[in-house]
Amino acid sequence: MEIAETKENFVSGAPQPALSVKAFRDPVPMEKTTSPTIEHKLRLTISNLNFYYGPKQAVFALNLKIPTNRVTALIGPSGCGKSTFLRTLNRMNETIRNTRVEGQVLLDGQDIHSLDVVGLRRRVGMVFQRPNPFPKSIYDNVAYGLRINGYKGRLDDLVEHSLRRAALWDEVKDYLKKSAFALSGGQQQRLCIARALAVDPEVLLLDEPCSALDPVTTAKIEELMFQLKDSCTMAIVTHNMQQAARASDFTAFMLDGHLIEHSETSKLFTTPTDPRTEAYITGRFG
Amino acid sequence: MSALRMIWRKSLNYVMLTLTGVAAFAVVSVLFLILGYLIWNGGTSLSLNFFTQLPKPVGETGGGMANAIVGSLKLLFLAAIMGLPVGLLAGVYLAEFGGKTFSFVVRYTTDLLNGVPSIVIGIFAYSLVVLPVKHFSALAGGVALGIMVIPITVRSTEEFLRAVPGNMREAAMALGASRWKTIATVVLPAASGGILTGMLLALARVAGETAPLLFTAFGNRFWSQGWGQPIASLPVMIYTYAVAPYDDWHRQAWAAGLILLGLVFVSNLGARFILARSKAV
Numbered sequence: 001m002e003i004a005e006t007k008e009n010f011v012s013g014a015p016q017p018a019l020s021v022k023a024f025r026d027p028v029p030m031e032k033t034t035s036p037t038i039e040h041k042l043r044l045t046i047s048n049l050n051f052y053y054g055p056k057q058a059v060f061a062l063n064l065k066i067p068t069n070r071v072t073a074l075i076g077p078s079g080c081g082k083s084t085f086l087r088t089l090n091r092m093n094e095t096i097r098n099t100r101v102e103g104q105v106l107l108d109g110q111d112i113h114s115l116d117v118v119g120l121r122r123r124v125g126m127v128f129q130r131p132n133p134f135p136k137s138i139y140d141n142v143a144y145g146l147r148i149n150g151y152k153g154r155l156d157d158l159v160e161h162s163l164r165r166a167a168l169w170d171e172v173k174d175y176l177k178k179s180a181f182a183l184s185g186g187q188q189q190r191l192c193i194a195r196a197l198a199v200d201p202e203v204l205l206l207d208e209p210c211s212a213l214d215p216v217t218t219a220k221i222e223e224l225m226f227q228l229k230d231s232c233t234m235a236i237v238t239h240n241m242q243q244a245a246r247a248s249d250f251t252a253f254m255l256d257g258h259l260i261e262h263s264e265t266s267k268l269f270t271t272p273t274d275p276r277t278e279a280y281i282t283g284r285f286g
Numbered sequence: 287m288s289a290l291r292m293i294w295r296k297s298l299n300y301v302m303l304t305l306t307g308v309a310a311f312a313v314v315s316v317l318f319l320i321l322g323y324l325i326w327n328g329g330t331s332l333s334l335n336f337f338t339q340l341p342k343p344v345g346e347t348g349g350g351m352a353n354a355i356v357g358s359l360k361l362l363f364l365a366a367i368m369g370l371p372v373g374l375l376a377g378v379y380l381a382e383f384g385g386k387t388f389s390f391v392v393r394y395t396t397d398l399l400n401g402v403p404s405i406v407i408g409i410f411a412y413s414l415v416v417l418p419v420k421h422f423s424a425l426a427g428g429v430a431l432g433i434m435v436i437p438i439t440v441r442s443t444e445e446f447l448r449a450v451p452g453n454m455r456e457a458a459m460a461l462g463a464s465r466w467k468t469i470a471t472v473v474l475p476a477a478s479g480g481i482l483t484g485m486l487l488a489l490a491r492v493a494g495e496t497a498p499l500l501f502t503a504f505g506n507r508f509w510s511q512g513w514g515q516p517i518a519s520l521p522v523m524i525y526t527y528a529v530a531p532y533d534d535w536h537r538q539a540w541a542a543g544l545i546l547l548g549l550v551f552v553s554n555l556g557a558r559f560i561l562a563r564s565k566a567v
Contacts, residue, residue, distance in 0.1 A: 095459055118462040126460040132453035135476045145461035148471065192457065199461065 041068040043203055043233040044089060049103035051081070051088055053096070058084045060257045062103070066203075066250075071225055071234045073248035073265065075241060077285065081257040082237045086205050089235065090124040091117055107203070122149060124203040125196035130212050131188035133180035133195075138163075138172050141180045141191055145199040158198060165231075166194035167224050186217030193224065197232075204228070206236040210243065222247045241281055245269050253277045324547060328540025336541055341507050341523075347534045351542055353509050357424070357518040358549075360510070361503060362489055364428020369435030370485050376436070377443025377481075382469055393444075400437035407433050408498035416502060424510055424517035427503025431492045438491060442484025446477040479564020483557040490553040494546055496521035520546050 044066035051059035058081045066072045074082040087093045088101055091112060105112045112120050122145070133141050142159045151158075159176070163169040168190040172183070180191055189209060196204060206225075210218040225234055225247055238244050244251050245265060252262040253274075261268060261277040272278045279285055335350045342349030376396075380389055411430035416422055450473050458468040474481070499505075503517045505526060510517035520542050527539035 090460060092456065092460060095456070118464065121460055121462040126456075128453055128456060128460075130453060132451070132457045134454060134457065134472050144458070144471070148458075148461065148463045148467055195457075195461070 042066065043068040043108065044235075045104075045106040046089075047104045047106075049085070049088065049101070049105065051084055051093065051102075052100040053084075054098045058257050059088070062257075062259045064252055064259060064262060066233060066235055068233050069229055069231070070249040071229060071236060071247055073244035073251045074235065074237045074254060075239075075244050075251060075280075076254035076260075077280065078239070080254045082254045083207050085254070086207055086235060086237050087126075089203070089205055090121050090126055092121075092126065118149075122199045123201055124205060125199065125201035126205045126207065127189070127192050127196055127209045129208040131185055131192050133183070133188050133191050136180060137177050138180050138183070138191060139176040142194050142198050145195060149199060162194040162198040163191075165197050165228065166190045167220065167227070168194055184217075186213050186220060189213060189217070189221060190224065193221075197228075201232065203233045203235070206234060208237050208239060211239060218243070241269075253280060255280070321547065324540055324544040328537060328542070328544045331534075331537040331541040332544065336538070340509070344532075349538075351518075351520070351523055351538065351545075353506065354518040354520045354523040354542065355545065357503070357506070357510060358493060358520045358546075360424055360513075360517060361427045361431055361499070361519055362493055364424065364513075365431035365435050365492055366485075366489060368428060368432030369488075370439055373436045373439025373485075373488070374443050374481065377440045377447065378469060378474075380440065380444045381447035382465070382473070393441075396437045396440045399433075400441070403497075404430075404434060404495050405497040405500075408500060408502055411498060411502045419514070421514075422502060422504035422516040423514045424503055425513050427499045427517065427519065428513075430498035430502045431495060434492045434495065434498065435488045438488035439485055442488070443477075443481050446480030446484065447473060449480070450476045479561050482564075483561045486553045486557040486560070490550045490557075493549055493553075494521055496525050500525075 042065050044064075046062060046064045046066075049059055049062040049064075050057060062085060064072075074086060076082050084093065089105060089112070093099050093101065094117070101113075107115070107120070107123065112124075134144060136144070139159055142162050143155050146155060146158060160169060160173075163172060168187060171187060172178075172191075175182070180188065183191060189212075193204075193209075210221050213221065222243065225236070228234065236244075236248065248265045250262065251265045251268045253260045253268065253272075253276075255276055261272060261274045263273075268277065269281055272281060333350075335348060336352075337350060337355065338352050339348075339350035340353055341351065376392065380392060384392065408430050411426050411433065415426035415429050454472055454476060455468050458472045459465075463471065499519050499522050503519055503522065505522045506516045506518040524539045524542045524546070527535040527542070530536075
């Protein structure tokens with residue numbers, strides 16, 4: 001299946017005819033989930049996922065399919081569990097004490113809970129809300145993931161490749177030995193993306209990657225996500241509905257730990273099926 | 287009424303401001319008084335001989351404290367290799383792994399250990415190391431100082447590790463690093479400047495301890511014959527010389543005090559330098 005997508009029709013939210021997506025209603029009445037049934041390959045299949053912080057449940061029986069080499073946006077008001085959900089996908093929540101997860105997350109058909117967590121996180125990279133480079137040189141930041149995974153090949157080439165993929169190479173190629181803290185916020189965030197890309201993950205999770213950045217830098221990151229789609233599946237949590245509309249192919253709307261609606265982005269933002277989705281995207285709450 | 291109030295408020299403000307200023311000035315002047323006194327009394331005894339010669343027999347003037355300077359350094363070395371690793375690892379445990387209850391116990395115990403009078407630690411090292419072999423030794427002194435180094439190192443290491451932002455740990459773990467690898471490759475390097483500073487200050491703090499050395503390292507008027515034998519140290523030397531009835535010894539005690547203060551000053555300076563550099567990275 002060849003997808004003729006250009007930046008223009010993507011940004012304008014025009015229908016993408018080559019991508020046939022049939023919406024269907026989830027049998028669970030609570031959640032009117034119109035999950036894309038996709039001729040497209042699925043990278044992640046989440047079924048019946050529950051997540052608890054101690055006694056408090058944060059994610060309720062969530063079902064979601066994340067298609068390969070597409071951007072899936074997660075939107076919803078603060079505290080609706082979208083970041084928590086995102087962090088279950090690379091098992092980052094396990095680093096928090098007293099948490100529990102139920103349900104199944106399949107990555108290319110394998111349950112991620114049966115995988116080795118180190119291997120999983122190599123395949124499912126993550127970019128965080130605030131740029132969090134290590135207090136090391138730019139080079140060492142990008143090489144970090146390769147080094148701890150015992151990569152023995154030529155680091156130089158891979159560092160350059162990763163920085164190019166993150167559209168940062170031209171800005172930093174003469175300063176690779178300089179501290180990463182010398183970079184601007186937007187550059188730091190792209191460095192973090194390069195660092196995540198260095199281990200060549202299949203999936204990239206982005207947890208509000210632009211919330212600490214200005215609009216120009218945000219545009220750069222969105223542009224970058226668009227380019228990365230060739231090689232990477234992305235899931236992005238965002239507060240910014242315009243960003244979801246601009247940068248994603250599919251959008252999932254969450255509320256109070258429940259998945260309310262999930263469909264093609266252009267459809268969700270123009271003809272939402274659930275009144276709560278409509279209320280949220282038209283700005284009546286959240 | 288309100289005018290009175292205003293005057294009262296203003297004068298109270300003025301008085302309190304003055305009091306804080308006076309207290310701040312007193313703090314600084316104490317140090318400078320000590321320093322000036324040391325230089326005044328001990329400066330004349332400072333010569334090359336002081337650093338290179340052994341103490342002269344009683345009655346002869348001159349001589350130096352070369353053995354005490356080297357002895358202090360040796361004792362500090364022993365304290366460092368015994369106390370610093372334990373302190374560092376325990377600090378890592380508290381900052382990175384500790385649960386609630388056990389961490390509380392460890393932290394509380396550490397603070398208590400820090401408050402144990404140094405002479406008590408001396409007795410402890412005495413009964414632990416000196417009594418079994420029935421003679422004083424550099425090793426026993428090192429054990430006593432090493433114990434004193436531990437609590438300071440633990441708490442400073444913990445503080446500086448906690449100051450490392452949590453999102454750096456997350457970044458490393460999201461790249462597949464294990465808990466320990468995250469600590470070893472990201473957290474410890476990020477805090478290394480501060481941790482080193484804490485260690486230096488801990489050593490500087492025990493460098494001047496006399497009480498725990500009195501009946502462990504004991505003292506020696508000659509070069510020490512080995513780690514298992516009594517060894518001279520600057521603080522004990524100061525003690526012996528200060529209570530002796532000879533003017534020349536008094537002057538040398540002042541000089542030794544000056545050296546000790548210089549040592550502390552230099553290590554403080556070094557610590558600040560390390561900290562400033564590590565922040566610049």
